[in-house]
Amino acid sequence: DAEITQSPRHKITETGRQVTLACHQTWNHNNMFWYRQDLGHGLRLIHYSYGVQDTNKGEVSDGYSVSRSNTEDLPLTLESAASSQTSVYFCATSRGHTGELFFGEGSRLTVL
Amino acid sequence: ELKVEQNPLFLSMQEGKNYTIYCNYSTTSDRLYWYRQDPGKSLESLFVLLSNGAVKQEGRLMASLDTKARLSTLHITAAVHDLSATYFCAVDITGTYKYIFGTGTRLKVLA
Numbered sequence: 001d002a003e004i005t006q007s008p009r010h011k012i013t014e015t016g017r018q019v020t021l022a023c024h025q026t027w028n029h030n031n032m033f034w035y036r037q038d039l040g041h042g043l044r045l046i047h048y049s050y051g052v053q054d055t056n057k058g059e060v061s062d063g064y065s066v067s068r069s070n071t072e073d074l075p076l077t078l079e080s081a082a083s084s085q086t087s088v089y090f091c092a093t094s095r096g097h098t099g100e101l102f103f104g105e106g107s108r109l110t111v112l
Numbered sequence: 113e114l115k116v117e118q119n120p121l122f123l124s125m126q127e128g129k130n131y132t133i134y135c136n137y138s139t140t141s142d143r144l145y146w147y148r149q150d151p152g153k154s155l156e157s158l159f160v161l162l163s164n165g166a167v168k169q170e171g172r173l174m175a176s177l178d179t180k181a182r183l184s185t186l187h188i189t190a191a192v193h194d195l196s197a198t199y200f201c202a203v204d205i206t207g208t209y210k211y212i213f214g215t216g217t218r219l220k221v222l223a
Contacts, residue, residue, distance in 0.1 A: 035213075040215065042200060042213040042214055043155075043200070045212070090154065090155070098160050098162065099145070099209055100160050101147070101155075101157065102157070103154045105153075105154050
């Protein structure tokens with residue numbers, strides 16, 4: 001079955017370190033998204049991509065970057081982790097004609 | 113700026129009762145989605161509403177969309193404990209495939 005895989009599922013890091021969260025999908029969907037989920041804020045869009053070599057900033061993109069070198073992967077990088085980036089991160093893809101989102105299992109990041 | 117508001121934010125209800133969750137949004141969109149999230153889990157798609165007047169039903173849940181009023185409702189009929197979860201609506205900023213989520217409604221169904 002097609003799926004979305006996120007790794008690591010849990011990570012603890014220190015302030016100032018670089019962290020990369022991986023997202024791999026086998027849906028062959030062009031659209032991919034990264035969201036963060038925090039209590040009281042719902043899900044907020046960090047970055048998104050409509051296809052290979054395409055990346056765009058979402059509403060909370062400061063301190064994050066993404067790259068899209070193939071259809072399957074959209075890694076999310078925190079260049080210098082901050083405590084404010086402690087959150088649960090979800091990767092998602094969308095089916096083009098309906099726009100329905102399919103989510104990965106999430107990555108819980110703690111920045112100490 | 114597109115804003116998506118859900119109410120109530122928290123809902124505690126007895127089994128067997130009916131209730132409605134509301135999702136209001138602030139700008140034009142013809143595409144609205146409902147998702148369910150269980151504690152500590154990911155989100156799963158419930159309904160995809162793609163036009164004004166769209167109505168979808170699955171079991172005890174029914175969702176509808178009124179694009180003129182910029183309002184979607186998620187109606188729960190004869191609630192059961194298994195429906196306890198957090199429900200999110202999400203709106204597509206028209207033509208962009210960017211999705212803005214509401215803050216969620218945490219539903220607790222009491223036996």
